[in-house]
Amino acid sequence: MTQPSGTLVIDASPTKTFFVDMLTRDIALEQAILDLVDNTVDAAKGLAKTGNFPFDGCEVRILFDADHFQISDNCGGFDRQTAASYAFKFGRPVGSYRTPHSIGQFGVGMKRALFKFGHHFIVRSATKDDSWSVDVDVHQWEMEPGWSFEWANFVPDESVSQETPGTEIIVKDLRPEVSARFSTERFKNTIITLIKSKHRQFIAGGLRILVNGNTLTATNLLLLVQGTDFRPGVQEPAFVWPDKAITRTKIIVGLGNSAPKEAGWYVICNGRVILEADRRDVTGWGVAEEMANGLAIPSFHNQYARFRGIVTFDSDDSAQVPWNTTKTDVDQDSPVWRQTFSRMVEMMRPVITFLNELDADIDEHSRDESPMHQFVNSAALVKAEDLPAQSTFVAPARGSLQKKIRTIKVQYSRPVDKVEFLMAELALGSAKSVGETAFDMLYERMGGE
Numbered sequence: 541m542t543q544p545s546g547t548l549v550i551d552a553s554p555t556k557t558f559f560v561d562m563l564t565r566d567i568a569l570e571q572a573i574l575d576l577v578d579n580t581v582d583a584a585k586g587l588a589k590t591g592n593f594p595f596d597g598c599e600v601r602i603l604f605d606a607d608h609f610q611i612s613d614n615c616g617g618f619d620r621q622t623a624a625s626y627a628f629k630f631g632r633p634v635g636s637y638r639t640p641h642s643i644g645q646f647g648v649g650m651k652r653a654l655f656k657f658g659h660h661f662i663v664r665s666a667t668k669d670d671s672w673s674v675d676v677d678v679h680q681w682e683m684e685p686g687w688s689f690e691w692a693n694f695v696p697d698e699s700v701s702q703e704t705p706g707t708e709i710i711v712k713d714l715r716p717e718v719s720a721r722f723s724t725e726r727f728k729n730t731i732i733t734l735i736k737s738k739h740r741q742f743i744a745g746g747l748r749i750l751v752n753g754n755t756l757t758a759t760n761l762l763l764l765v766q767g768t769d770f771r772p773g774v775q776e777p778a779f780v781w782p783d784k785a786i787t788r789t790k791i792i793v794g795l796g797n798s799a800p801k802e803a804g805w806y807v808i809c810n811g812r813v814i815l816e817a818d819r820r821d822v823t824g825w826g827v828a829e830e831m832a833n834g835l836a837i838p839s840f841h842n843q844y845a846r847f848r849g850i851v852t853f854d855s856d857d858s859a860q861v862p863w864n865t866t867k868t869d870v871d872q873d874s875p876v877w878r879q880t881f882s883r884m885v886e887m888m889r890p891v892i893t894f895l896n897e898l899d900a901d902i903d904e905h906s907r908d909e910s911p912m913h914q915f916v917n918s919a920a921l922v923k924a925e926d927l928p929a930q931s932t933f934v935a936p937a938r939g940s941l942q943k944k945i946r947t948i949k950v951q952y953s954r955p956v957d958k959v960e961f962l963m964a965e966l967a968l969g970s971a972k973s974v975g976e977t978a979f980d981m982l983y984e985r986m987g988g989e
Contacts, residue, residue: 556682564656569721570734571866572656573602575649576611576709577735577749578812578867581742582642583615583707595747602731602751606723609657612699612708619670620691623663628674628689640856643812643867650709658714662692665707666700728752741811761806763794763848763927764919772848773887773933779876785857787876792850792924793887793933795895795916800842805849805884807870809861814870822870823849824885837888843899846916847891850924851884890933897938911941950979 554562564572577600584598603610618627627650654661655678664673675692700708714722721727732751736743736759743749744758763772772794779787796802805823807815819825819840826839838844853861853876862874870877901912915936952975962974 556687560655560678560682563652567652567656567866569656569718569727570730571868572649572653573611573731574734574738574867576653577602577739578643579650580611580613580615580707581739581747581811583613583618584742584747585641587616594745595742598746599748600750602749604722604728604752606714606719607712608714609711609718609722610709612706614704614706617665617667617671617700617705617707619665619667620672623665623672623674641810641854642858643810654709654711656715657711657718660711660713662710662712663707664694664700664709666694666696666702667705668702671696671700671702732756737816738813739811740813741808761796761848761850761924762921763792763796763924764846764916765794765922765927766915766919769934769936770915770919771931771934772927773890774927774929774931775883775887776929777880777883779860779879781860781875785855785860787853787855787860789854789876789880790850790852790929791880791883791887792848792927793884793891794848795846795891795919795935796848797921798845800845803845803847804840805851808850808852809863809867810854810858812863812867814863814867822872824881824888827885837885837892844892844895846895846898847888849884849888849891851880853880887933890935894933894935901938912936912938915941950975 567575580598580600584595587598598613598615600611600613600615650663654663654676659678660676661678662673662675665671671694673692673694674689676689681689696702698704700706728751732754735749735751736756739747739749740759740761743756744760749756765771772792775791777789777791779789802817804817804819804825805815806813807818807823815823821827824837827837840847855861860876862871862877862880863869864871872878898910898912898916902910905911905913907913959971959974962978963969963971966974966977968974968977
């Protein structure tokens with residue numbers, strides 16, 4: 541077979557249109573917005589160097605409707621060099637600076653969101669010392685031979701300037717399917733709910749996030765505690781690998797209020813919630829016995845509606861925490877996850893056993909009369925972050941609790957002179973004690989036990 545001569549080569553490079561379509565196809569619209577919020581959180585974390593940490597004074601404003609999407613923040617911005625060498629590259633360049641404990645690991649979030657939303661975007665950013673802007677018509681850019689973006693003229697305004705450092709992204713000429721969803725109240729409520737849950741730690745830390753004018757409030761993960769007799773289990777293992785940043789882990793297992801939609805495992809990586817109320821075998825439910833050293837975990841059903849498990853991973857290097865590229869699930873092949881998973885299953889076992897005993901006690905006595913159910917209901921709810929470190933799950937054994945006697949308040953009025961007469965005759969010190977003694981005497985006379 542003869543070979544082609546000369547300088548003719550086979551061009552296998554992707555077209556821009558194909559690349560954009562593939563980049564955006566497998567990410568949900570909601571997740572694309574969360575990626576942009578992730579970037580603002582990393583920017584706020586970067587302000588730690590200037591003493592503004594955790595997030596006091598940092599604000600993120602999100603606006604969207606059928607015609608446009610806009611997100612802006614006052615979290616310090618980033619300079620022209622960062623934009624040119626990293627921010628607009630499709631992927632994170634080797635050796636590029638990483639914000640410690642960042643959640644924007646993979647270097648595709650902003651670009652993926654821009655192309656996902658529409659066909660025209662403007663990105664502007666300013667630091668105290670620099671400012672820049674790009675203005676891209678995607679259709680036109682796809683027709684051009686190169687992969688670069690041209691600088692645009694930066695015009696400072698009240699949102700972004702060197703006096704008010706931050707970043708602003710505006711997307712126009714929305715894709716039709718995006719425009720349709722951005723225009724609905726249901727989508728707005730979905731985004732509000734997602735941001736509140738996925739970024740709960742950062743909102744609680746002072747980051748102010750507004751969605752279409754609505755200021756978001758933090759939600760809390762709460763577990764039941766009653767002194768030293770009833771408390772969650774807590775472990776804090778750390779993973780150290782040669783030439784890699786330490787990954788610190790915290791595992792919490794216990795009980796919360798009975799709510800099936802809230803029951804399960806919560807997985808948090810560098811402060812970002814990855815899984816919520818997860819009840820799959822990925823987090824140990826229905827795990828085979830050989831994977832749990834002989835201690836099988838049942839599949840989830842509503843009997844376990846009080847189960848709460850929380851596992852957090854934190855590392856200076858975001859590549860060391862076990863999340864996937866879209867931050868929607870864990871990387872089950874991660875050595876950190878594999879070792880943590882074993883501990884999660886071990887720590888689940890006593891909680892599941894207690895919930896089984898609680899269910900049996902309710903079956904025997906009824907829900908209102910069950911001593912275990914009464915005990916659990918009397919426990920206090922405590923924020924997960926306020927729990928002490930390194931504690932074993934503790935709960936009372938079935939049969940160790942006395943059934944509480946149900947009481948009802950009895951009130952009546954009688955003439956003062958008659959009450960004072962009985963107080964003197966019975967040597968009692970209060971009207972209340974007269975009423976209680978009179979009741980007990982009558983009850984005994986009538987044959988009560």
